[in-house]
Amino acid sequence: MKVYVATDHAGFELKKKIVEFLKEEGYEAQDCGPFEYDKNDDYPDFIKIAAQKVSEDPENSMGIVLGGSGQGEAIVANKYPGVRCALFYAPVVPAGSTDVAGTKSTDPFEMLRLTREHNNSNVLSLGVRFFTEEEALKAVKLFLDSPFSAEERHARRIDKIKKIEEEICKPT
Secondary structure (H helix, E strand, O other): OEEEEEOOHHHHHHHHHHHHHHHHOOOEEEEOOOOOOOOOOOOHHHHHHHHHHHHHOOOOEEEEEEEOOOHHHHHHHOOOOOOOEEEEOOOOOOOOOOOOOOOOOOOOOHHHHHHHHHHOOOEEEEEHHHOOHHHHHHHHHHHHHOOOOOOHHHHHHHHHHHHHHHHHOOOO
16 A cells, blocks of 8 residues: 655644654655755645545555644545545543544544545645654554445445536536
8 A cells, every 4th residue: 555645834844753653553654744844845746646646546545634734634634535634633522422423432533433434535634733653653554454344335325526516527
């Protein structure tokens, strides 16, 4: 599996550690930049490279994109056909409480498993201001190790997303 990694200045140091971690885990990791720290760089310039690569082979590649909040990075990545980018920096629902859906989770990392299992997300966006290095590496590993369930209802929904992309991206 090839994993494309990109960031802006906010995630510059963590990106290098993630690329190294991915290689240690046996992934073919490609650093999509930046390659020098520049506090004035713009995340779209680098995120678009990783997203384009995943878009070219969304079934056999994945991406990890980083930024201060991860929000803009997810927005850029999701502009590309075939990319299903999930943003992660979820807080824990306190033990004993119930969320608005009537369920509870005391594990913030469960979202990573669910986005892979239900949405077959192929790009992960991390808001680096919300993680320790250890948490970020745990998130990357869990995201990449979690399989898509291929359950009919989830596959059906992804097919609908693909049809929307085809309709929107049709040449006029």
